[in-house]
Amino acid sequence: MLNIDALMNCFGNSACLVTQSATGLIIGMLLFLVASGVTLIFGVLHVVNFAHGAFYMIGAYAAYSAYGVTGNYYLSVLAGAVAAAIVGVLFERLAISRVYKENLLMQLLVCYAFVLICDDAVKIIWGAEYLAMGIPSEFRVPPLRIAGGVVPPFYLFLAGSALAVAILSVILIRYSRFGKIVRAAAENATMVSVLGIRVPLYFAALFGLGCALAGMAGALAAPVRSLTPGMGLSILIESFIVTVIGGMGSIPGALLAAILLGFTRSFGSVGFPLFVDGAMFLMMVVILVFRPQGLLGERMVR
Amino acid sequence: MIKTKQADLSRRKFLATTGAAGVATLASPAILRAAGSPIKIGMPTILSGRVAILGETASVGAKMAVDTFNAAGGIDGRMVELVIRDSKGKPDEAAKVTRDLLSSDGCALILNGEASGGTFAVHEVVRDTKTYCMHTISETSALTADPANRAPWVFRSARQGIHDAISGGLYASQLAKAGATRWATCSPDYAYGRDTTAEFMEFLAVFAPEVELVGETWPKIFQPDYTENITNLLNFAPDALYSCLWGGDLVAFFDQSSLYGLFDQFQTVAVNMGDVPVLEAIKNLPSGIHSGNRYHKDIPDTDANEAWNTSFRESGQLPTNWAWQTYTGAQFVLEALKETKGETGHEKLADATRGRTIDSPFGVNGTVTLREADNTLVDYAIGYGQTVSEAPHMEGFQPTGWDVIADHEADWMKRKNYL
Amino acid sequence: MNLAHPFVRAAGLALVCFVLLIVLALVYPGTWLLDTLTGLFASGLLVMSLHLLVGYTGLVSFGHAAYFASGGYIFGMFLQTPDIVAAFGAWSVPVATLLALLGTGLFALVVGLICARLSEIYFAFLTLAFQMLLVSVIQGLVQYTGGDQGLMGGIPRPEFLGLDMVQVKDRFVFSAFLFLAGVLVIRLVTLSSLGATLRMVRDNEVRTAFLGVNTYRVKVLAFTIAGAVAGLGGVILAILTSAAYPEWAGWAVSGEAIFTIMLGGLHSFYGPLVGVVVMRFINDVTLIYTTHTDLAKGVAILFVVLVLRRGILDWIIDLRAARRGRKEDDNVSRALSKAGKEAEDAAS
Known part of the structure; x- marks a missing residue:
């Protein structure tokens, strides 16, 4: 099961080291983009969005259709994010907002229902067959060679944009007027509404923003994924592991955990290929037992 | 109903x-x-x-x-x-x-x-x-x-499965004779993937004993991201790759691998590549991938x-x-x-x-x-060929005779104590 | 011994049900209803035992399917070992059932000891993580568990007490016995002082602790009992399908179990059973007309959560209570029922 030799060889070999490290970062960044949406929504609205994978899927499918029409990858990424945001706002207004005050179970159920409906809706609209968008022509180039390691330019773009967008949204929440109002409203909605601010709209906008992050991740990755109904599930599970390990509500925590997970995958597949998934769950168990608030999370009072 | x-x-x-x-x-x-x-x-x-x-x-x-x-x-x-x-x-x-x-x-x-x-x-x-x-x-x-x-x-x-393994092993042994002796595998980690890969490698060794397995990587079924498997394959640096990924998984693996220029570096045998939806889903299908026939209108x-x-x-x-x-x-x-x-x-x-x-x-x-x-x-049509980028996407098909398959299948059943 | 009365009544009810089910097995000519009911017994035990945690203790476990699967696997792996079956002979099936019950209970105890330290969402995630870990283990240990293909080749089930598990009627009767035994255990727990303590923990854990109750120990106990009973459900399904699959431990099974409880009614003891029947009904009926069962299920969930805002049985009980309240002129009794309802609301 354990292949220490292979792992040591890899550490001693610059080609392998560079390739696998880049792999870890690439996997991590995309995970981070999805997980930052989960953690943003939880951190402010205290809702665990179990439907996040569905928005990832919506983003990917919307990008696929937009790419078919425009042939422009960047426009399709935008389309994916916008589509996810629109569906997200509708979902928040029509369903989630009605269970803000309910317990975790009710929220879980509403999300579960939404995922079921979304998967079937995608099947009705786009069909059950897997779809492939194909790699945009500008990225159909030979990979870069860095110190013997191999790094595809497309993945550099992917990781870069994921990081940039996630950081931008943090800045938005921390320092903009919008962000301040939303956080204040989450603390005391009555007080903020007394100031003449329409709190529900701000909540919906924030929820939409979180979903847009997932949608954008789906759209960004669409060229190298096969699109199928239900594709959001595995990404949902991984982004929850990231969120829990990093700390529910902490975006820097999500970044740290996403990179940690990325490296577990990339070096794990060299050193302990059969236990990569198991290792991720084990990390989650250890964190929950010894530090339930996560690596960088704040201790929640109930 | x-x-x-x-x-x-x-x-x-x-x-x-x-x-x-x-x-x-x-x-x-x-x-x-x-x-x-x-x-x-x-x-x-x-x-x-x-x-x-x-x-x-x-x-x-x-x-x-x-x-x-x-x-x-x-x-x-x-x-x-x-x-x-x-x-x-x-x-x-x-x-x-x-x-x-x-x-x-x-x-x-x-x-x-x-x-x-x-x-x-x-x-x-x-x-x-x-x-x-x-x-x-x-x-x-x-x-x-x-x-x-x-x-x-x-x-x-x-x-x-064993029929395909015999046919594939026979076909791939030609690649081995031409110099591709270091093989790696990348197949889905579940019963079908493990059995099919083991059977293929078993018959490849029967027909070309000089072949050596230099590494294997096992993505999960429906895994969305194959990056770690692909870079692992790069590290193995084999002469040829065998994969029995199928359907949407194969399409995703293919698109992701092409980013790393994987198919320029070694021969690839992907038994399920020849399935029509896969061939039609992959944009810019590269030529020269070896595949079984699955269903094909000309075979x-x-x-x-x-x-x-x-x-x-x-x-x-x-x-x-x-x-x-x-x-x-x-x-x-x-x-x-x-x-x-x-x-x-x-x-x-x-x-x-x-x-x-x-x-x-x-x-x-x-x-x-x-x-x-x-x-x-x-007695169904069985054999291997190569992809080409234009429809009908396959050429150089080499059928495997059923007398050959029957002989090797009988030997295999003896080895497995099935007879 | 004033507690003896409800205990005896519960046991009597279970006995009557058992006799009725035996009569049903004897008079029903076909196999469809019996096999369908056997399947419902299995899911019934899964949700009833989860209800003990979710509804009575306030512990939302996302990983309850782990114990369901564990029961099925222990039962199946035990009986697939030829030497053991040869040694126990006709007693193999009962011994395997008992072993599945105890083994799963032990597994739940260990996980419970770790998980019960956490509360709310962290508890939910930790149970989920253990479930995923179990799935990875089942899929990894291919030579013992058959990996993703499950326990293949059938589970030998030697005859015992004249019951042959290959026969639909015999299988039904034994499953009914296990099911009623499992439900009875949960009923007795909820009626006992332990049940009262669990409800206190659910309503306010801190105050319960002030009363000198070791809430950690109580929660672990509930978790263990619930796990063991869920394992019994897995045994029923393993008997029915003559196999066990890693999907049984999947998150989807856990998720659906939670939904079933909510659908049937979180605040009534028999609510989850109503949920199981309705769920099966939605599934089978929509399957006749379309393959979009997920869409139908999704819409049904949204209806229950957003419109009824409570489970079906809860809704019926509330409706009846409201009607009765209108009919009764006696002010005192109305006040009493109102107070009772308030207490119930507060409890939930």
């Missing part, structure tokens, strides 16, 4: 055309009864989730066979009805659906459209309940090769096959490997029913099926046979 609409239509058409002339015959009670109650064939399959395409194309194949049969008059005027149910790809659900088809829908026999996992669940049910059954999808060799799994009334109209290159391809595509679906296998399975079942005159007792039907040869667009010599010794399909 998705009743075949076409079946209803053709039944109505049939009754309309024969009705006027046949009033006198219909008056006879035995025939009245026979014509009145269709024989129901239950088909559990996967119609939702990530592999819904399996059940959808398999259903089209089964319906084609049943519709043709009914339009030709059924069994002396008695029609056959297909009852298709979704198992969602879960083995326990497949077992439940099969039991329901038998006990509450009144199905007399099973045309099983489940993938390998579900197939073993259905297999237990039909063994338990002594129901005649045709497995049409699962390629797992042990299903019919291992005597412990056999039941005399259960058949398989699908490819068998064998006959009018019958071309006609079947055209008529299948009228359904709006692409013809898949699953489609021809289920079509063939349904044909065998219908032929057997005709011989028993509609009797559905498991032993009678099994006797009518065992060893039977039928005309088929997919046979190497225009026929396929359910081999008497182990109730599995033989």
